[in-house]
Amino acid sequence: MVSAPRRRARVRRLPSIATYAVLVLVVLVDVVASLTGHRGPALLGAMFLPVMLISVGWTVRAARHPSLDPRSRRPWRFLALAFVIHSVYGTLIGMSIQNARLTESDFDGPVVAAVVLRLVEVPVLLAGLLAFSGEPPTVWVRRKLALDVTTVVGLATMGVWYWFVGPGLFAEESLSGMSRLGIVLLPVCDTVLLLGIVTVLMRGVVTTARRPVTLLLAGLTANLAVDSLLTFEAVFRGTGRTALFTDLMTLTPLVLTTAAALEQCRLASGERRADPVPERLRPYTALPYVALALGYTLLFVVAVRAGSFPWPGLVLGAMVMTGAVAARQLVSLQENHQLAVTDLLTGLANRRLLRDHMLRAADRGRRTGRPHALLLLDLDGFKQINDTHGHDAGDAVLVAFARLLRRHTRAADTPARLGGDEFAMLLNGITDHRDAVDVAERLLTELRQGPLVPADGRVPALTTGCSIGIVLSDPQAPEDPHQLLRRADQAMYEAKRAKTQGWLVFREIPAPRSSTRDELTGSGPQDA
Incomplete structure (x- = not known):
């Protein structure tokens, strides 16, 4: 028997499954029709119309979704309006392409209407892109962002002038005035849209739904590619592109933008788990x-x-x-x-970089199902070394201990210094807590085998121990890095209080009534 919650979850997934099924069916029909020679205007309209309607429908759904807060719905409202305009624009462009055998004057009307709609659509799309929330930038960050975006858009301007605007303005006389105007204005509109895409890529987005934004940017970039291809063929009368290639290129941005809106709705409905911690869609600097x-x-x-x-x-x-x-x-x-x-003295990662790597480890754990471990290490007797031999000797101990951590970490792991004599190790892709305990045991064993800093004439050989707190992540319910650090710190404090120069593992044990209680288990290296 299927439980009621699972049955309801399956019912909620039906619209998403049906949407993807329709998209796949449209692509298959287009491929078969092109290969068998049955492709015609009526079939083209029957294929593209449902895809456009589905794209508009899911975008409107995202713009009105009750589970999204007003700030999250705002960009989708702009995008919904833009996609409605784009559907009409795409229909008019399709009419122009289908009637390409007629004289230029016979389809100047659709071309003019399409150009006007594109001029209206681009500012709406730009407003939607810029409405995605990013971290409030400082004045200097805004200035640098403006200069970076200007650099990229400058490249686009060079390409637009060389391949489209210049040839369109000085094209052969047989090209009508309206078509010439469209060839010039459409690439300019695409350059403005590129400004919005590059701004989002350069600024990054702080969001709990990174996948919809990524799909949306991919769809809009594909739309720019389609516009460039069609304009290039209009300027140079290219005939090397097959009908199937053109259809698939035109379908790609519609499919990607539909998937973006669908994923946003699924995240809002709880069908997909959003990232537990708002994380930046990383800027492409x-x-x-x-x-x-x-x-x-x-x-x-x-x-x-x-x-x-x-x-x-x-x-x-x-x-x-x-x-x-x-x-x-x-x-x-x-x-x-x-x-x-990085930490200036030891060259290890600092707290900021460690947190960043912990967020990545949590994301990787959700995909692979493997946990990561955090070891928090505190040197024993470090204050006495500073007081007795001076801060230079203390710095030498810290540097030597950092080298020790590097020797016991893999390339995928992250050793870090959090401050003072407190260090951390992030172990990625481990099997269970025993892997982390093995690392702790090897560290403690090497510390006891000889002096950490050999005598150099100014100070005697320096030895130290350390207390280690260990905590494992849960790949199915990743926690905030601050929570893991707090638990590792609690385990380390208990290990230090036991005065065994050993390790302790922090665990959560399920208790009655779905609550949890914390348990600290562990030992020194000789008492395991």
Whole structure:
């Protein structure tokens, strides 16, 4: 017998399953019709119309979903309006393509209407993209973001002028005035939309539903690719694209945006578990430098094709100078990042980087089902070393202990210094608590085998022990990093209070009435 909650969950999933089934069916019908030669205007309309309606329906659902807060619904309201406009726009473009055998004057009307709708759609889409919540930026962050976005959009402007606007303005006379206007305006609209996409990618998004935003950006980027392809063929009268290729390219952005709205609704309904901790959709900070390199590459290719002797050398020199400046900036950014996320004395990760790696470990654990362990280590007798031998000796102990942690961690693990004589180790992809205990045992054994810092004439050989608190994550119910750190700290404190220079494991044991009680279990290395 299937339980009632599971039966209700299956019923809630039926609309999602039906949506994906329709999308797959449309693609299969298009493939079969193209391969068998039965593709025609009536079939095209029958295929694209339901996909457009489904996309609009799910977007409207996301914009009105009662489980979403007003701030989360706001971008989907803009997007719902934009997709309604896009459906009409796509229909008019389809009419133009289907009637391509007629004279230009016969389908100038749909072209003009499509251009007008695109001019209206793009600002609405831009407002929807910018409405996704990001961390409030400072004045300097806003300025840097504006400059980075300008760099990427500058590359797009170069490409738009070279491939679309220039040829469209100076195209052969047989191209009608209305079609010429559409060829010029549509790439400009796409450049404005690209500004919104790049802004979201560069700024990042703090959200508990990263997958819908990622799918949405992929769909809008695919839409830009489709627009560029169709405009390029309109300018150069390309005939090398098959009908099947064009159909699949046109379907791709509709499918991706539909999936984005559907995933947002499923997350809001609880069918998919959202991320437990709001996490940034990580910004793509390398985009401006990629754009700079591509822009100069395009400029160099055009200069070589021009054939005039001074231009290739001048452009190459400008590329070298700008590349050196960009590389210098990248090195500075990397250095600043390292200073911000590492401990200056030991070179280990600091608390900020450890938290970031713990969030990634929780996300990885949900996918693989394997837990990660956090070890919190506190040196015993460190204050006496500082008081007796001075802070230089204390720093030497900290550096030597950091080297010890590195020797006992894998490439996938993260050793960190949290401050003072407190350290941490994040162990990824372990089987159970015994793996973490083995690491703790090896550390304690090596600490007792000899001095941590050998004598150097100024101070005697220095030895120290440490107390270790261990906590395991639950892959099915990942916790906030602060919660894991608190529990590891509690276990470490109990180990230190026992004065065994050993380890303790923090566990949660199910208790009656669905509550939990905490248990600390462990021992010193000789008492396990």
